[in-house]
Amino acid sequence: MYTPLRIDPTKALGDIATFQRKLAAGMGHLRGMREPEYANTPRELVYSEDKLKVWHFTGHGKTTAKTPLLIVYALVNTVWMTDLQADRSMVRNLLEQGEDVYLIDWGYPDGADRWLTLDDYINGYLDRCVDAVRQRHDLDAINLLGICQGGAFSLCYTALHPDKVKNLITMVTPVDFHTPDNMLSHWCRSMDVDLFVDTMGNIPAGLMNYVYLTLKPVRLNQQKYIGMVDILDNPTELENFLRMERWIFDSPDQAGEAFRQFIKDFYQGNKLVKGTLEIGGKPVDLGMVTQPVLNIFAEQDHLVPPDASRALGKHVGTTDYTQLAFKGGHIGIYVSGRAQREVPPAIHQWLSARN
Amino acid sequence: MHEDAPMADPANDFIRDYQTLAQQSWDAWTRQLQQQQPQPTVNPFFTPLPAPASGNDTLERTLAGLKGYFDWMQGAAASGAAAQPVDWRQQLQQLFGGAGQPFAQAFGGIDSAGAEGFSRQWQSWLQAAQHSGFGDLPGAQGPIPAFGLNREQQMQQQAMSAAVLASLQASARYQALIQRASQQGMQRLQDKLAEHAEPGRQIDSLKALYDLWVDSAEEAYAEVAMSDEFREAYGEMVNTQMRVRQMQQQQTEQMCQQLGVPTRTEVSSLGERLQALRREFRASQTPASADHADEITALRRELAALKRQVADRAGAAPVAKKATPARPSTSAVKKSISKAPAKAARTAAASKAKPDAASKSRISSRKRK
Numbered sequence: 149m150y151t152p153l154r155i156d157p158t159k160a161l162g163d164i165a166t167f168q169r170k171l172a173a174g175m176g177h178l179r180g181m182r183e184p185e186y187a188n189t190p191r192e193l194v195y196s197e198d199k200l201k202v203w204h205f206t207g208h209g210k211t212t213a214k215t216p217l218l219i220v221y222a223l224v225n226t227v228w229m230t231d232l233q234a235d236r237s238m239v240r241n242l243l244e245q246g247e248d249v250y251l252i253d254w255g256y257p258d259g260a261d262r263w264l265t266l267d268d269y270i271n272g273y274l275d276r277c278v279d280a281v282r283q284r285h286d287l288d289a290i291n292l293l294g295i296c297q298g299g300a301f302s303l304c305y306t307a308l309h310p311d312k313v314k315n316l317i318t319m320v321t322p323v324d325f326h327t328p329d330n331m332l333s334h335w336c337r338s339m340d341v342d343l344f345v346d347t348m349g350n351i352p353a354g355l356m357n358y359v360y361l362t363l364k365p366v367r368l369n370q371q372k373y374i375g376m377v378d379i380l381d382n383p384t385e386l387e388n389f390l391r392m393e394r395w396i397f398d399s400p401d402q403a404g405e406a407f408r409q410f411i412k413d414f415y416q417g418n419k420l421v422k423g424t425l426e427i428g429g430k431p432v433d434l435g436m437v438t439q440p441v442l443n444i445f446a447e448q449d450h451l452v453p454p455d456a457s458r459a460l461g462k463h464v465g466t467t468d469y470t471q472l473a474f475k476g477g478h479i480g481i482y483v484s485g486r487a488q489r490e491v492p493p494a495i496h497q498w499l500s501a502r503n
Numbered sequence: 504m505h506e507d508a509p510m511a512d513p514a515n516d517f518i519r520d521y522q523t524l525a526q527q528s529w530d531a532w533t534r535q536l537q538q539q540q541p542q543p544t545v546n547p548f549f550t551p552l553p554a555p556a557s558g559n560d561t562l563e564r565t566l567a568g569l570k571g572y573f574d575w576m577q578g579a580a581a582s583g584a585a586a587q588p589v590d591w592r593q594q595l596q597q598l599f600g601g602a603g604q605p606f607a608q609a610f611g612g613i614d615s616a617g618a619e620g621f622s623r624q625w626q627s628w629l630q631a632a633q634h635s636g637f638g639d640l641p642g643a644q645g646p647i648p649a650f651g652l653n654r655e656q657q658m659q660q661q662a663m664s665a666a667v668l669a670s671l672q673a674s675a676r677y678q679a680l681i682q683r684a685s686q687q688g689m690q691r692l693q694d695k696l697a698e699h700a701e702p703g704r705q706i707d708s709l710k711a712l713y714d715l716w717v718d719s720a721e722e723a724y725a726e727v728a729m730s731d732e733f734r735e736a737y738g739e740m741v742n743t744q745m746r747v748r749q750m751q752q753q754q755t756e757q758m759c760q761q762l763g764v765p766t767r768t769e770v771s772s773l774g775e776r777l778q779a780l781r782r783e784f785r786a787s788q789t790p791a792s793a794d795h796a797d798e799i800t801a802l803r804r805e806l807a808a809l810k811r812q813v814a815d816r817a818g819a820a821p822v823a824k825k826a827t828p829a830r831p832s833t834s835a836v837k838k839s840i841s842k843a844p845a846k847a848a849r850t851a852a853a854s855k856a857k858p859d860a861a862s863k864s865r866i867s868s869r870k871r872k
Contacts, residue, residue: 150700153696154706157580164573168573259771262771309800311799331729334729335733343746344745348748365721366721370569465807465811490864
């Protein structure tokens with residue numbers, strides 16, 4: 149009869165000593181360490197309104213794409229996940245492929261933004277951003293790349309303003325919010341969202357982050373930091389870790405009204421796939437999305453389950469639908485080594501075939 | 504060596520020395536990081552009220568998690584976990600079970616966060632209510648008819664008491680589910696370990712054992728968290744806490760009004776009107792062509808719907824009794840993959856594939872006529 153535990157006492161003591169040594173040394177490494185910078189790929193401001201900014205990235209390579217690509221990020225977290233660090237920058241890799249890249253930075257909403265609705269965001273801000281890029285290039289339509297919630301926005305926008313979108317790319321975008329493995333959706337189904345928003349006003353970023361951590365509480369609250377101890381003596385890896393921590397926790401509050409609508413209509417009502425969604429009083433019909441669509445999702449995504457994204461193929465009206473299943477998670481799809489090798493080239497090649 | 508002299512135990516001496524060093528190290532870490540991050544408490548469902556004496560909850564939870572892991576490793580080594588156990592299941596209970604188990608924090612961070620915040624909130628409100636002359640809390644044992652000059656305040660206090668009790672009950676229900684997840688995690692760990700009994704598959708390090716426990720705990724948690732019972736408990740916890748918070752805001756606003764201080768409701772109302780004016784202004788600036796664009800979009804929408812209906816009928820014709828999806832079937836999609844314009848992209852991507860083809864992202868396309 150064997151026992152499953154066969155732990156060598158000497159090795160166990162050695163592990164403890166190593167852990168403690170790394171921890172003690174880590175304090176020295178952390179002391180005086182500056183806030184890790186993002187990649188800060190060179191960029192120029194081309195449009196701004198309230199707290200929103202549209203950035204145009206100016207890479208060193210030659211732009212070969214005929215149609216600019218506007219990235220529409222989610223309202224949760226900051227947009228800098230797309231340009232996290234020099235060797236993990238989706239934006240930089242897209243530039244190197246020859247794409248002409250623009251990015252909407254939504255900014256940090258405060259009390260003045262409490263009453264911004266989805267209509268304000270999609271038919272207002274987003275539409276004016278698209279117009280600004282169209283005018284810069286004297287084009288009728290541009291390419292959109294929507295990420296996560298920004299992907300849902302991009303879908304709505306394309307359905308409502310089909311003439312202004314040439315090709316649509318969605319990344320880790322929830323479409324069917326009622327797949328059986330969607331934990332966030334499951335939890336908020338019994339929430340009284342009206343009471344929640346009426347009480348909270350804008351939704352604090354800290355609360356949003358707390359909820360995300362509770363999706364995998366032990367892994368994200370403890371195991372991750374135990375793993376950090378292993379890299380405390382590696383300044384480069386430590387800096388990468390701290391940069392990611394910065395991105396995770398330096399996140400914007402959510403404008404109350406937009407949050408209310410998004411939870412009620414998308415998470416609770418699943419109206420996007422039911423065909424009952426209205427933005428600003430206008431129906432959002434995914435059948436109106438007749439542009440070529442590239443749908444990229446992550447197979448190990450715990451925030452947007454793959455099936456929630458895969459559903460898009462059943463609902464868009466396009467005859468040209470492509471989906472890319474990435475082996476990774478919701479964040480890895482931007483920053484992992486594999487993502488750098490696979491995702492931007494796939495986007496560029498897909499767009500090249502349609503420009 | 505003298506026979507009566509106690510046997511030296513290098514391992515235990517080592518651990519004792521190490522514990523002293525470890526404590527010093529933890530203290531230094533705490534001091535260091537607290538100096539660097541003097542942030543207020545972030546509580547999930549309540550904005551900070553009185554600043555806690557201990558400083559940063561988030562930091563403390565992180566440090567507690569690390570220290571819990573370290574203490575657990577030390578305890579496991581000191582208790583002879585590394586030696587061949589007689590009954591590994593019993594040993595497992597000693598390592599992970601019990602009230603003092605070091606990983607209580609990992610789950611405890613979840614179940615107690617709301618409750619702690621709530622308790623703090625409750626205490627704060629209680630003190631504020633007493634200082635402001637509201638007196639004791641009537642109605643905590645059930646509704647009591649109120650009358651007289653302070654009738655409205657009494658009614659509010661009763662409503663508040665009921666709301667607080669409801670919230671405490673909801674938090675307790677939620678906490679019980681977290682505890683259930685924790686217990687089921689232990690059972691899963693035993694099951695997983697049983698699969699490692701054969702030579703060559705045995706767990707040979709404390710870290711490997713910990714990682715297996717994390718996998719087990721997360722699986723059990725996910726199962727509980729996806730249950731209908733959890734969903735209702737979660738919603739109830741949030742909703743009841745919001746009711747308490749809303750009542751607190753109302754009481755605060757009443758006091759502010761008496762003092763002539765602008766209230767949040769008033770400011771928010773101004774914000775709502777301002778946003779409505781901005782929308783009206785934008786709409787008035789919209790050129791007439793935008794209206795035509797809306798009409799065209801509406802007509803296109805109708806056309807798309809008609810096309811879908813035609814496609815549905817065409818698809819339904821061969822199998823009259825069977826409902827036909829509005830979109831092509833999966834097999835139709837698969838058949839059309841090779842016709843998609845993305846073929847070039849797919850081919851190019853495939854040409855760059857690493858030897859490990861199974862780990863490569865997969866592209867699939869369809870093109871309908």
